[in-house]
Structure formats: structure tokens, C-alpha cells
Amino acid sequence: MSEQKIDGFELRPGFKGMASDTGSDQTMFKGVHWGKAMMWIFLLSDTFVFSCFLISYMKGRGSTIVDWPNTSEVFSLYVGGVPVPLLLIAIMTFVLITSSGTMALAVKYGYEKNRKMCGWLILATAVGGLTFVGMQVFEWSKLIHEGVRPWGNPFGAAQFGSFFFMITGFHGFHVSIGVIFLFIYTYKVFAGHYDSKKRGWFTKMKGDYVEIEILGLYWHFVDLVWVFIFAFFYLW
Amino acid sequence: MEETNKMEEPNKQEEQTSTQKIGIYLWIWGLLFVLSFFSYMVDWYQFQGMLRWSLILFFMFLKAGLIMAFFMHLFWERYALVNVLLWPMTAIACFIFLMNAEFQYTLFSRFFYFVVGGA
Numbered sequence: 001m002s003e004q005k006i007d008g009f010e011l012r013p014g015f016k017g018m019a020s021d022t023g024s025d026q027t028m029f030k031g032v033h034w035g036k037a038m039m040w041i042f043l044l045s046d047t048f049v050f051s052c053f054l055i056s057y058m059k060g061r062g063s064t065i066v067d068w069p070n071t072s073e074v075f076s077l078y079v080g081g082v083p084v085p086l087l088l089i090a091i092m093t094f095v096l097i098t099s100s101g102t103m104a105l106a107v108k109y110g111y112e113k114n115r116k117m118c119g120w121l122i123l124a125t126a127v128g129g130l131t132f133v134g135m136q137v138f139e140w141s142k143l144i145h146e147g148v149r150p151w152g153n154p155f156g157a158a159q160f161g162s163f164f165f166m167i168t169g170f171h172g173f174h175v176s177i178g179v180i181f182l183f184i185y186t187y188k189v190f191a192g193h194y195d196s197k198k199r200g201w202f203t204k205m206k207g208d209y210v211e212i213e214i215l216g217l218y219w220h221f222v223d224l225v226w227v228f229i230f231a232f233f234y235l236w
Numbered sequence: 237m238e239e240t241n242k243m244e245e246p247n248k249q250e251e252q253t254s255t256q257k258i259g260i261y262l263w264i265w266g267l268l269f270v271l272s273f274f275s276y277m278v279d280w281y282q283f284q285g286m287l288r289w290s291l292i293l294f295f296m297f298l299k300a301g302l303i304m305a306f307f308m309h310l311f312w313e314r315y316a317l318v319n320v321l322l323w324p325m326t327a328i329a330c331f332i333f334l335m336n337a338e339f340q341y342t343l344f345s346r347f348f349y350f351v352v353g354g355a
């Protein structure tokens with residue numbers, strides 16, 4: 001990286017590079033597509049939204065004098081009459097990680113201009129995301145059927161329902177939006193919009209495989225948030 | 237303005253040449269599966285107390301770090317971007333600290349007035 005130059009500007013490594021990039025009187029994020037930088041800024045703000053949800057969950061759960069429902073039992077599934085704790089959540093976690101992996105490979109094949117591999121991998125990612133949302137719908141309807149409501153539930157502290165629906169609902173909403181965009185981008189990749197440099201809908205920007213990386217950033221972020229929800233809401 | 241426009245074009249070409257080897261992605265992918273399996277095992281064997289919390293947090297931060305560093309390419313980004321993204325996390329840490337103190341006070345008040353019955 002140290003000898004790399006962008007338009008005559010020498011890229012220095014490490015913190016010295018950060019200082020010279022920032023104070024260069026030019027673009028601050030050297031070698032980063034503006035769309036990618038903007039997606040990162042959006043994800044940073046989204047991080048704060050999810051952090052606020054999880055922190056309010058910590059506050060609500062920590063300050064109740066009624067016992068919190070045992071998530072291990074609430075989220076268990078019966079397989080052959082035997083309750084398996086957190087089974088559905090574990091499967092959902094593995095599905096989301098699988099789709100994250102296919103997305104990472106799609107970005108790689110996109111940059112290598114391998115149109116078919118990139119398209120199929122994005123399609124696989126979209127199917128994974130759709131499976132995840134489907135299982136979440138199953139989980140929600142099961143809990144609603146068992147009497148979990150935002151204002152109370154039969155298992156313990158009344159706050160459980162509101163935090164559950166708020167946090168997993170907002171995450172599921174992110175996954176759903178991601179799935180829609182994954183299907184759109186599947187079409188765009190297979191149609192060759194990034195090889196012919198066709199312009200997008202809202203922008204004059206020429207089609208470029210960097211858009212796949214931007215989409216990938218969003219999708220990995222959805223997986224990242226699930227890592228925290230899985231740890232704090234389901235396992236804790 | 238002309239300067240910045242000139243800058244965008246060579247940037248794109250440099251990005252396209254710097255793809256990573258497929259092995260890295262497959263390794264990280266496998267690691268994420270193994271770590272998720274381990275964190276599920278924490279619940280399966282019903283570890284309790286400090287062991288449970290520390291294992292959950294350990295696997296969680298390891299998974300989050302791997303996803304951000306390699307899947308989201310932060311490991312290969314310039315420090316200017318990495319630092320802009322990671323330093324705001326200290327604000328979240330402060331907020332967690334504050335709300336931690338807050339819920340303990342609320343819990344104390346509820347026990348004191350609802351359970352004990354006040355002074």
C-alpha cells in the first residue's frame with residue numbers, strides 16, 4: 001500500500017497516512033468510491049439506532065423486579081416431543097451467515113467481472129435472506145399464538161414482548177429491504193448493466209461492480225446486527 | 237472541482253485490481269460457522285454466571301470483528317475511513333455505562349418503594 005499513488009498523491013500507511021489523507025485539501029477517503037463512503041456513513045448512523053434499541057433493552061430488563069422470561073424455553077421447538085432450546089434461532093443464525101458468505105464471494109466475483117458467478121451468488125444471498133424472513137414470520141406467529149404481546153406475556157416480565165417485537169422487527173425490516181434490493185441487483189447483474197456501464201435509476205453514475213460491494217456492505221451489516229441481537233436477546 | 241473529478245477515475249481502476257484471494261473468504265466463513273456453533277453450545281450446555289457472559293461476549297466480538305474486518309473489507313481500507321467509523325463506538329460505550337448506572341438506580345427504587353414499602 002505504501003508506494004501506491006492516487007493522482008500524484010502519495011498514500012502513506014497507518015496513522016501518518018490518516019493525517020495526510022485528512023489534511024490533503026482533497027477527497028478525504030482516498031481510493032474509496034463516494035457511494036461506498038456514503039453507505040458506511042449510513043451504516044454508522046444505523047449502528048446508533050440499533051445500539052439505542054439494545055441499550056434501552058438493557059435498561060428495561062435490568063430495572064424490572066419481575067423475572068425475565070427464560071429465552072431458552074420461550075424460543076424452544078419440539079422435535080419428536082423433545083424440546084430443543086433455541087433451535088429455530090440457531091438455524092436462522094446459520095442461514096444468515098451462509099448468505100453473508102455468498103455475498104462476500106459475489107463481491108469478489110463482481111470485481112473479477114465474472115458476471116454469471118456474481119449473479120448466481122447474489123441470487124443465493126437473496127434466497128437465504130428470504131428464508132430468514134420466512135422463519136422470523138413463523139417465530140412471530142408462534143409467539144403471538146402463545147400470547148406474547150407488547151404489553152404482556154405469560155412467561156414473565158411484561159417488557160419482554162415490546163423489546164422482542166421492536167428489536168427483531170426492526171432487524172427483520174432491514175433484512176426485507178435487503179432482500180428486495182438483492183433481487184433487483186440479481187437482475188441488474190444478469191442483464192449486464194455493470195459490464196455495459198448502464199446508468200442507474202436515481203443517479204447519473206455509470207454502472208460499476210463497486211455497487212455490488214456497496215450492497216454487500218449493507219448485507220454484512222444486517223448479519224452484524226444479528227450477531228449482537230443473538231448474543232444479547234437470545235443467549236443472555 | 238476539476239481536481240476531484242480527475243481523482244475519481246483512477247481510483248476505480250485501482251479498486252478493481254485489488255481483489256482478495258478466495259481462500260480468505262472461505263476461511264472467515266468457516267470460522268463464523270464454528271464460532272456460531274460454539275455460542276449456541278453455551279446455551280445448549282446451560283453454562284451460567286460469569287462463564288456464560290464472558291463466553292457470549294467473546295464469541296460475539298470475535299464474530300463481529302471478523303465480519304467487519306474481512307467481509308466488509310475494513311482490514312484493507314485506509315486508516316482515514318477506519319478511524320472515522322470506529323471512534324464513534326466509544327460514544328456508545330459511554331451510553332452503555334450511563335444507562336447501566338441508571339437501571340441499577342431504577343431497580344433500587346422499585347425494590348425500595350414497591351417491595352420493601354418505602355422508608
